[in-house]
Structures are given as C-alpha cells and as structure tokens.
Amino acid sequence: MSSSTRRKRIRKSPADRRAEIVDAAAAIALAEGLECITLRRVAEQLGVRPGLISHYFPAVEDLVAEAFGTAAGGELNTLLPADRAAGTPTDHLARFFALATGAAYDDISRLWINARHLSRYRPVLRDRAGQQEALWRGRLEDLVREGVERGEFRSDDPHVTTIQILVVIDGLGAHANTATEGRPEVVTRMAVSTAERELGLESGTLTRHAAALDVSGGS
Numbered sequence: 001m002s003s004s005t006r007r008k009r010i011r012k013s014p015a016d017r018r019a020e021i022v023d024a025a026a027a028i029a030l031a032e033g034l035e036c037i038t039l040r041r042v043a044e045q046l047g048v049r050p051g052l053i054s055h056y057f058p059a060v061e062d063l064v065a066e067a068f069g070t071a072a073g074g075e076l077n078t079l080l081p082a083d084r085a086a087g088t089p090t091d092h093l094a095r096f097f098a099l100a101t102g103a104a105y106d107d108i109s110r111l112w113i114n115a116r117h118l119s120r121y122r123p124v125l126r127d128r129a130g131q132q133e134a135l136w137r138g139r140l141e142d143l144v145r146e147g148v149e150r151g152e153f154r155s156d157d158p159h160v161t162t163i164q165i166l167v168v169i170d171g172l173g174a175h176a177n178t179a180t181e182g183r184p185e186v187v188t189r190m191a192v193s194t195a196e197r198e199l200g201l202e203s204g205t206l207t208r209h210a211a212a213l214d215v216s217g218g219s
Contacts, residue, residue: 018056020046025067026074030107034114034125037064065128068115072132075108080139087213089147090201094209096140097192100169109173137162147199154200161198168194 012020024045025037039060043050057063079096087095099105112129119126141162147153155161168191175187186193192206 014056017052021053021056021063022066022070025063026071029064029067029071029114030111034064034068034111034118037067039063059124061122061124064118064122065124068111068125069128069132071108071111072115073135075105076132076136076139080136080143082139084143088152089143089150090152090205090209091213092143093147093195093199094206095213096143097195097206098210098213101172101188101191105173112170113174137166140166144199155198164198165191165195 021042025042028037028041028045037060039050039053039057042063043053046053053063057066079099080092084092115125115129119129141158144153144155144158144162148155148158172187172191189207193203195201196203196205
C-alpha cells in the first residue's frame with residue numbers, strides 16, 4: 001500500500017489527550033486503588049510511552065488528584081445532578097439513596113476511603129478530597145433546603161441534617177470496604193431511615209418513591 005493511501009494518524013488536541021489520561025487514571029483508581037496510579041501504569045493502559053504522560057503530568061501526585069476528582073465528580077453528577085430533571089425534592093432524594101446505598105456504589109465508596117487514607121500523606125490529594133466533600137455537601141444541602149422550602153421536608157437546620165445523612169452514608173461505605181454479606185436490612189437502610197427521621201418523612205417514603213421511579217441501587 002502506497003503512503004498516499006495509508007490511513008492518516010489523527011493527532012489529538014492537548015485538551016483531549018489530557019482528558020484521556022485523566023480518565024484512564026480514574027479507571028485504574030476505581031479498579032485497583034489510587035496508589036496504583038503511576039505514569040508507567042497509565043501509559044500501559046493507553047498504549048503510549050510514559051514520556052507522554054509525564055509531559056502532561058510531570059508530578060504523579062497531580063494526576064492522582066485529578067483522577068480522584070474525575071471519579072468522585074462523575075459519581076456526584078450521576079447521583080445528584082446540578083441541573084435536576086423534573087420531579088419533586090422527595091423524588092430526587094429517593095433516587096439519590098437508591099443509587100448511593102446499593103452494591104453499584106461500593107467501588108466509589110472504597111475509593112473515598114482510599115483517598116482519605118492517602119490524603120494524610122499527600123497534600124495535593126487532600127486538597128482535592130476537601131473540594132469534593134464540599135461539593136457533595138453543598139449539592140445535597142441544596143436539595144434538602146429546596147424540600148424544606150416546598151414544605152416536603154422539615155428541618156430546623158438543613159446544614160446539620162445534611163451532615164448527619166452523609167456521616168451515615170460514609171459509615172456504610174466503610175462497612176462495604178470489609179464485607180456486605182449478611183448485612184441486616186435495618187443496617188442497609190440506616191441512611192434512608194436517618195434521612196426520613198430527620199426530614200420529618202413517614203418511614204418508607206423514600207423507598208416507595210424510588211420504587212415508583214423504577215430506581216434500584218442493586219442492594
């Protein structure tokens with residue numbers, strides 16, 4: 001085949017290449033852990049030379065932080081989109097719990113545990129984890145406040161209520177890091193039960209809404 005008929009190699013823009021590298025690192029983080037992100041490992045994942053990765057990320061710590069931010073941010077946008085579709089605050093909260101407390105959420109829970117542990121020694125990752133925590137807290141608190149304003153929820157302090165809910169979710173995530181077999185239903189429902197109690201909802205409200213929306217967390 002002559003050179004004139006060979007397929008031309010498409011050169012990716014710097015922005016596209018950087019995004020590709022971060023996405024590959026995020027996939028490694030979810031599957032293997034943040035400590036497994038190295039320039040060589042990401043290069044192998046993409047089938048390129050390590051020098052290309054170091055061109056965009058001279059310090060691997062920056063890539064680790066970006067990978068975590070991408071994975072955690074993507075999960076947040078799935079669970080609690082900033083631009084919510086039609087539906088009531090109760091609907092959106094029910095959807096959030098159905099997705100955030102099931103088996104499908106276990107990988108991201110483990111990643112958060114991984115990030116918090118490594119953050120003790122990695123300042124760049126610590127800053128990114130703090131940013132992501134603030135985003136999660138803010139997104140959920142906005143939903144709680146909207147529900148209170150609409151009269152669907154009751155809370156004297158939406159900020160405190162939000163923290164209470166997230167603490168229970170974090171606790172369940174830590175439990176998922178060890179084992180989920182034989183987990184009592186009452187434990188599985190702790191986050192939902194806490195939210196219903198603190199928001200003045202009848203027990204079972206969020207589960208019924210999730211069923212009506214045909215949302216399943218796979219728990």
